[in-house]
């Protein structure tokens with residue numbers, strides 16, 4: 001037998017930058033891409049945690065994985081992580097814009113303008129800047145991709161996290177547009193992620209009873225997501241396995257809430 005169905009999922013020969021990869025979903029993505037053969041640079045606000053996570057991944061996968069401090073809202077930091085990655089790996093083929101965050105708004109009718117601006121800077125504009133900084137290298141690479149950690153809250157009403165939901169919705173539009181701008185050179189896709197319950201939920205201001213409910217969701221699969229669920233989809237979108245897919249947003253959210261037209 002000579003047919004290898006997993007060949008197109010290999011990331012061997014790929015050089016990855018992943019933002020926000022020091023923990024949770026991003027760390028799961030970094031480990032999976034590394035395990036599939038890529039060289040991976042984790043760029044995270046928390047440089048120490050990025051380096052620790054990268055060292056643990058390299059020990060587990062046997063592939064080159066590094067971590068460094070980078071605030072994706074700073075142009076200087078973005079330029080530094082691009083330069084460090086090219087110096088370490090010789091190029092960039094794969095950008096995963098994973099950074100994102102949004103707190104719950106206690107009063108959705110009175111959100112400070114600064115909250116919206118900060119949310120757009122973190123969730124939307126950082127992905128644009130990262131993409132443009134990596135572009136000269138992506139254009140030279142085989143199977144070049146940009147893939148984003150989007151949110152399902154960008155596609156459903158989410159009035160209590162307005163700055164986050166709208167910034168993530170803007171990310172969807174921006175990235176589909178970039179896919180058209182970069183046609184034939186770089187594939188651009190986004191995953192709209194459902195609930196992957198992490199310690200970040202409490203930090204975002206969710207009450208314990210809300211977190212408990214989200215931990216037992218009424219979705220089609222009947223469980224919350226795990227970082228590995230997202231990482232598996234990310235591997236598909238970053239690898240040649242998805243080489244005929246660009247400009248798409250893909251829901252990875254347990255199938256969404258169960259709809260019962262006539263009650264239980």
Ligand SMILES: NC(=O)c1ccc[n+]([C@@H]2O[C@H](COP(=O)([O-])OP(=O)(O)OC[C@H]3O[C@@H](n4cnc5c(N)ncnc54)[C@H](O)[C@@H]3O)[C@@H](O)[C@H]2O)c1
Pocket residue numbers: 019020021022023024025026043044045046070071072073098099100101102122149150151152153192193194195196197198200
């Ligand atoms: N967890 C979920 O349920 C969920 C749902 C939908 C979408 N998402 C999206 O998935 C992505 C990852 O989510 P998560 O829950 O793993 O997040 P997380 O908060 O657990 O981890 C985010 C990482 O990003 C880093 N970071 C924060 N600000 C940064 C900055 N300015 N520059 C560089 N790094 C920074 C943090 O240090 C952290 O390591 C985010 O974009 C998030 O919006 C998550």
